[in-house]
Amino acid sequence: MVPLTIHQARWLVPVSEPILENGAVVVAGPRIVAVGPASRLRRHYQGKCIDHGDGAILPALVNAHVHLEFSALRGRIPRQAALGHWLSAAMAEFAQLSAAEIHHGVQEGLAELWRYGTILVGEVSNTGLSLPGLLNSGLGFHYFYECLGFDRLGSGPLEADFPIFASPEARARDNFSAAAHAPYSVSPALFGRIFDWNRRYRRRTTVHLAESRQEVEFLRQGNGFFQHLLQQRGRWPADYQPPQCSPVVYLDRLGGLGPQTLAVHAIWLDAADRELLARRLSWAVLCPRSNLFTGAGFPRLSELYRAGVRLALGTDSLASNDDLNMFNEIMTLQQQYPDFAPDKLLALATCQGALALGRGHDLGSLGPGKLAALLFIPVASDRHFWPDLLAAGAAGKISWVTAPGVES
Numbered sequence: 188m189v190p191l192t193i194h195q196a197r198w199l200v201p202v203s204e205p206i207l208e209n210g211a212v213v214v215a216g217p218r219i220v221a222v223g224p225a226s227r228l229r230r231h232y233q234g235k236c237i238d239h240g241d242g243a244i245l246p247a248l249v250n251a252h253v254h255l256e257f258s259a260l261r262g263r264i265p266r267q268a269a270l271g272h273w274l275s276a277a278m279a280e281f282a283q284l285s286a287a288e289i290h291h292g293v294q295e296g297l298a299e300l301w302r303y304g305t306i307l308v309g310e311v312s313n314t315g316l317s318l319p320g321l322l323n324s325g326l327g328f329h330y331f332y333e334c335l336g337f338d339r340l341g342s343g344p345l346e347a348d349f350p351i352f353a354s355p356e357a358r359a360r361d362n363f364s365a366a367a368h369a370p371y372s373v374s375p376a377l378f379g380r381i382f383d384w385n386r387r388y389r390r391r392t393t394v395h396l397a398e399s400r401q402e403v404e405f406l407r408q409g410n411g412f413f414q415h416l417l418q419q420r421g422r423w424p425a426d427y428q429p430p431q432c433s434p435v436v437y438l439d440r441l442g443g444l445g446p447q448t449l450a451v452h453a454i455w456l457d458a459a460d461r462e463l464l465a466r467r468l469s470w471a472v473l474c475p476r477s478n479l480f481t482g483a484g485f486p487r488l489s490e491l492y493r494a495g496v497r498l499a500l501g502t503d504s505l506a507s508n509d510d511l512n513m514f515n516e517i518m519t520l521q522q523q524y525p526d527f528a529p530d531k532l533l534a535l536a537t538c539q540g541a542l543a544l545g546r547g548h549d550l551g552s553l554g555p556g557k558l559a560a561l562l563f564i565p566v567a568s569d570r571h572f573w574p575d576l577l578a579a580g581a582a583g584k585i586s587w588v589t590a591p592g593v594e595s
């Protein structure tokens with residue numbers, strides 16, 4: 188028999204169930220056996236009992252959108268007033284990095300994810316350089332290998348241009364997908380090839396979508412900042428015809444909207460776009476601090492929520508954020524939407540993120556059979572539970588109660 192341990196605290200936040208005062212979690216090996224009132228569980232289960240005291244036990248966090256390979260760019264790119272300027276600066280700085288600097292940044296990013304209580308990430312990479320670090324990290328992850336190519340109009344299999352998709356590892360791993368960077372950097376034909384590969388191997392996908400005004404303008408009129416950028420880089424097809432629709436409608440026309448699609452940012456949407464995302468059961472992954480950093484705008488949280496769009500949360504990379512602490516993401520949303528319930532905000536960074544990344548069955552909430560990825564955060568006052576919890580999390584006062592290695 189695996190020995191049982193009972194972890195109790197003044198507060199238990201299962202996320203999937205109401206908060207319990209004096210609650211406990213019974214853990215055997217890497218899994219949760221039971222969740223409930225501490226007094227009842229201590230009567231039912233024999234095992235070592237650890238009382239963590241004044242504070243909350245909650246599930247470890249899920250960061251549904253990050254680019255670990257950009258971690259070495261932290262502090263190198265100033266805040267911008269428009270996304271295009273940020274993109275140009277980030278591309279120029281990234282080109283200066285050596286492979287050793289990128290690897291070092293990945294390790295620092297992974298250490299920071301652990302420090303801030305993260306157990307699962309949606310990693311977006313266009314080099315593959317972050318994969319070895321993630322495999323050795325003990326973190327759960329979904330690896331989105333991101334393709335770019337606005338002038339790649341080939342119609343063959345994706346592997347012809349991106350050899351990583353021919354590797355046995357890519358084909359065998361359920362947590363490896365093909366991803367598209369954005370509508371202004373991926374041709375319609377390349378979108379189709381990406382979706383075909385994912386359909387063949389039954390994988391989810393992700394794309395940066397409706398992030399900036401310039402993207403909307405580009406799809407409607409075929410001009411503006413992104414036309415200039417593509418021309419500058421010698422990638423502008425002279426016969427380009429804009430689809431003359433919104434980014435969301437465009438992705439839907441390409442066959443790219445569905446329950447397995449994570450649309451990242453989703454800022455510049457109208458009511459019909461929100462309704463369409465909700466109807467397709469697609470995910471919108473919000474990265475509010477990154478949006479403020481790059482000057483892209485700010486997600487309309489309440490309207491997305493009211494429309495029934497499935498929502499998750501991410502930090503994006505350290506090239507457009509100060510840290511990888513998901514509580515700071517929550518706090519930023521709360522400052523803009525003070526009436527939005529804090530338990531729903533925490534759900535975006537836990538159970539919703541786990542569902543978006545296909546790990547809802549074992550991560551993101553506390554319940555029997557789930558992995559025992561448990562955090563403890565001190566909460567001194569009983570009257571201001573949520574403000575105290577979120578402030579302590581944002582201040583990094585996060586410790587691991589139990590941290591099972593997650594098989595990915």
Ligand SMILES: [Zn+2]
Nearest residue numbers: 254395503504
């Ligand atoms: Zn991103």
